[in-house]
Amino acid sequence: MRRLWGYISIITATIFFGISATLDKIMLSSMHPVTIGAYTYIIAGIFLFLIRETPLREHVLNAINRKGESEARIKRNDYLILLLTALLSTVIAPLLFLTGLGDTTAVNASLILNVEVLFIILLGYLIFRETLQLKDFLGIVLIILGAVYLLTEGDFSTILRNVAVTGNFLVMAAAFFWSLDTVLSKFLSRKRDLIFISGVKSSVGGFVLLIIMLILGINTELPLEMLPYALGVSVFSIGCSFILIYIAIREIGASMVGALFPLSSLFGAIFAFIILREPFSIMQGISGIVMLTGVFILYWNGK
Template sequence: MKRIWGYLSIITATLFFGISATFNKIMLQEIEPLAIAALTYTLAGIFLFSIRQSPLKEKVLNILNKKNNSENYINRRDYLILIITAISSSVIAPILYLNGLQQTTAVNASLLINIEVLFIISMSLILFKEVLKKKDILGMSLLVIGAVYLATQGEIADILFKESFIGSLLIIAASFFWSVDTVLSKYLSNKRDLIWIAGLKSSIGGLILLLAALFLGMSLKPPWNMIPFLLFVSIFSIGSAFILIYFAIREIGATRVGAIFPLSSLFGAVFAFIILGEPLTLMELSFGLLMLIGVFILYWNPKKSSS
């Protein structure tokens, strides 16, 4: 029964991340992509460190570490991994993603995020010397087919000149850098102070992005009507989601987390359809589901399911 909290954590994180595509798309109407990334990650860091300095800190950590043999110490290697994941997932990935989202629909961006799983499996093959099975080839093929269709909308001719295609490529590139974070985060998920880990990751990214935005002379004063979206993405889609994902990896393992997280793409497409009124065509839905089937095949272990 205790593992149910791991499943609930990752499903909650997928909901938070799924709706962020819609809210980011709304903010892009009035705020530059780099400014959005700088503000949201900085606010996420402030939120997390505020929790850590408040009386809530021990209550939250006790809940997260209940019945767990977590580590209290953080060594130099951990900090090195933290810096790498921060730059990858909190600097490079959001810049690529928001610029890509500006050039394509939130529905398309949400469905394309599934390609992250392909990068995760590929890196595991290289780093951990895992063996590629026949089912893995099938799963990867379905992911590639779905990604190619969503990126090109089924129109192969002249795609290089279409703004939406460039946007899709940026989304795919962002997925790669988020996959780097996912693969390396398992080394940090067993730490007791996940608030510190998540807060530092957000703050490193936020500070770098803020300096870049200031250097380029961008305005960091968001319109009042955009503040609720900024706060939601910062507090829930980034700050809370970081902690929930770390906790879920610890409770149910990185493999199950990787298998469940692609649900965020489905949630994202539905939110964009309901809130933004973006078209969700039968073909987009079909190829999005094809990618989800590919994800399931990649993570499906017939030996475990039969035991």
């Protein structure tokens, strides 16, 4: 029964995370990328700290952690890593993603984010000297093939002139910084109070983006009609997804979670197709399936 809850948790998390590109795309119609990033991460931080101050805290932490496998104390060096990962995952990556999303479709952006897995594998090999099996190279090749088509939209002759292609590459750059955050966050993953760590990361990113917004004189307005979308991204795509992913890791293991989470890109493309009426071509679908297959190969009985 507990394994069933693990699968339900990760599938729910992929749905919550998958819809974020569509909600962000809607907000981009009337808000600056920096403004979106600032408000969504500040709200996510507030949400996580509120959870931490309620009776839910111990229930969530007990669901996430196993006895004897977590560290209660957060050391000085941990705070340095926490600050670095906050800048990577809640400042640099969101700015690149939201800027790129403005120049491409939510369908493409959702599918391209699969390349994050490739970066995680390669960075793990370079930083932690993790071994690569023969099957891993097949998975890497499949991810690259799918990504190349999506990045160029199948037209290599107009790469430098195509605005959508530029947006695709910005989304890929965002995936790199998110992967770097994932790899470095391994140093923090054994801490017990992961709600606090995630809340700090979200809050730091949100306030840094807010400062950038004020310095550059960017419009700080959050239109009332955009508030539901901002809350959706903050509470569900960021806050709830974090909690659900760690519960799933506990119940079904990191490898299975890694294999299933890329389904969020498929859900993302489906949401963009249904809600935004964006085109979803056969070749985009094939490229997405190729990348998902590569991800599945990398994580199945692997990392």
